[in-house]
Amino acid sequence: MHSNGRSKTRAGWPGLGLLAELGLAGSGLTLVAVPASVPAHAAAPPSYTVQGGYTIPEPLTDTPGDPAMGRNWVINRKLGNCLSCHQMPIPEEQFHGETAPALYGVGDLYSAGELRLRIVDPKVLNPQSMMPAFYKTEGLNRVLKGFEGRPILTAQQVEDIIAYLMTLKDTSKAKN
Amino acid sequence: MTRMVKIPGGGRLSRLMAGLVIAAVPATGAVAADGDGTRIDWGPYKVGDVRSGYTYAGAQTRAMQDDDFQNPAFLWLERGAELWDTAEGAAGKACADCHGDAEESMADVATHYPIYFEDWGKLMNIEQRINWCRETQMQAEPFEWESDDLLGITAFVKHQSKGLPVDVSVDGPAAPFFEKGKAFYEERRGQLDMACTHCHVDHPGDLIRAETLSQGQANGFPTYRLKWQTLGSLHRRFRGCNRNIRAEPFPYGSDEYTNLELYVTWRGNGLPVESPSVRK
Numbered sequence: 367m368h369s370n371g372r373s374k375t376r377a378g379w380p381g382l383g384l385l386a387e388l389g390l391a392g393s394g395l396t397l398v399a400v401p402a403s404v405p406a407h408a409a410a411p412p413s414y415t416v417q418g419g420y421t422i423p424e425p426l427t428d429t430p431g432d433p434a435m436g437r438n439w440v441i442n443r444k445l446g447n448c449l450s451c452h453q454m455p456i457p458e459e460q461f462h463g464e465t466a467p468a469l470y471g472v473g474d475l476y477s478a479g480e481l482r483l484r485i486v487d488p489k490v491l492n493p494q495s496m497m498p499a500f501y502k503t504e505g506l507n508r509v510l511k512g513f514e515g516r517p518i519l520t521a522q523q524v525e526d527i528i529a530y531l532m533t534l535k536d537t538s539k540a541k542n
Numbered sequence: 543m544t545r546m547v548k549i550p551g552g553g554r555l556s557r558l559m560a561g562l563v564i565a566a567v568p569a570t571g572a573v574a575a576d577g578d579g580t581r582i583d584w585g586p587y588k589v590g591d592v593r594s595g596y597t598y599a600g601a602q603t604r605a606m607q608d609d610d611f612q613n614p615a616f617l618w619l620e621r622g623a624e625l626w627d628t629a630e631g632a633a634g635k636a637c638a639d640c641h642g643d644a645e646e647s648m649a650d651v652a653t654h655y656p657i658y659f660e661d662w663g664k665l666m667n668i669e670q671r672i673n674w675c676r677e678t679q680m681q682a683e684p685f686e687w688e689s690d691d692l693l694g695i696t697a698f699v700k701h702q703s704k705g706l707p708v709d710v711s712v713d714g715p716a717a718p719f720f721e722k723g724k725a726f727y728e729e730r731r732g733q734l735d736m737a738c739t740h741c742h743v744d745h746p747g748d749l750i751r752a753e754t755l756s757q758g759q760a761n762g763f764p765t766y767r768l769k770w771q772t773l774g775s776l777h778r779r780f781r782g783c784n785r786n787i788r789a790e791p792f793p794y795g796s797d798e799y800t801n802l803e804l805y806v807t808w809r810g811n812g813l814p815v816e817s818p819s820v821r822k
Binding site: 443449450451460461462463464465489496498499506507508509510511513518 | 729730731732733734735736740741744745748749750751752755784785788789790
């Protein structure tokens with residue numbers, strides 16, 4: 367299952383079972399198929415390198431992530447839709463989801479590379495996770511027509527979201 | 543895990559009342575946060591750990607379901623009652639010509655569906671049974687899925703079992719189809735790569751944005767869904783769920799969904815038939 371040899375550092379983290387799900391999830395209760403509004407990026411399958419089974423240290427793009435854009439993507443129900451499952455310090459949005467850990471302070475808990483893996487393909491860390499892989503196109507089952515062969519987020523959107531999450535340093539507002 | 547509750551016979555209303563009384567299973571020993579409904583005495587709508595979607599619905603939605611005059615689904619019930627007595631097809635027969643008074647002949651029928659249907663060598667749900675009757679016995683055209691006619695007659699037939707505990711059989715010849723339904727329920731699918739279990743087994747009661755996840759019980763279908771502004775079938779709900787996770791849905795009445803219907807209905811064995819229910 368974890369053939370790529372996890373480092374001892376990672377195995378020693380506290381509360382790993384729960385934290386393995388940290389990241390971004392989109393249950394998409396209001397998702398609508400609108401291919402026209404999604405940038406075409408279906409050509410090549412996403413490529414990245416997981417190191418030590420716990421991190422993707424190299425950014426997916428040359429352009430640094432923009433935290434302000436990232437904040438938009440985590441709210442957007444057709445993109446990150448992270449609020450669907452995670453509580454976050456975004457007070458103007460009502461009804462944050464409850465099915466996954468709150469993300470207050472997540473930028474203090476994880477490095478950018480660790481967050482990158484959790485967004486790109488969280489099931490590398492926890493094969494049982496409910497969380498979708500946001501930058502993966504392979505190994506999926508019966509994907510809705512119009513969404514085949516492309517990830518939920520573009521590489522740049524992933525980087526924007528990481529940049530935003532890295533700004534979340536304060537755990538004190540966590541509700542759970 | 544036997545959750546079956548036997549309710550003695552009698553008129554439909556009295557059976558419903560009996561259901562309300564006997565299934566008042568208190569949530570003893572349940573330890574949970576306040577406000578998640580676990581400690582509330584839900585009467586027949588909660589049997590052991592099994593909770594109808596009713597128990598996750600808001601008070602206004604429940605009130606709509608509780609009052610026959612407020613429940614919009616009763617318009618479809620009236621249509622169903624009309625159809626029951628209307629002769630159609632080359633045979634010149636109505637449902638009533640063979641089945642008589644639905645209150646008697648259809649009492650408790652819906653608690654057992656989907657069934658294994660020998661002629662087909664596979665499962666059959668109520669909608670399929672009705673259309674089989676139309677084609678084979680009445681020599682009439684089958685109703686279209688999600689047409690007001692099929693929804694109406696389905697709701698009417700199921701309504702004759704209202705208050706009686708769901709009691710589908712999953713052994714014998716139904717067993718392999720039940721297993722297929724279970725496998726479907728547990729299989730990840732779609733761009734979001736989720737299985738039914740992730741929401742409806744692991745997280746009932748939790749919010750996904752403003753929606754409260756339920757156990758995904760089938761005992762209230764067809765249901766009047768406020769979001770739809772119409773009555774809808776369980777297979778419509780399956781298709782919506784599949785689309786939500788960006789998975790290609792299966793056709794109405796497909797074997798996949800009928801097998802899944804048996805599995806999902808079995809999960810609610812013991813809950814009262816609520817058709818037609820009202821949901822958000």
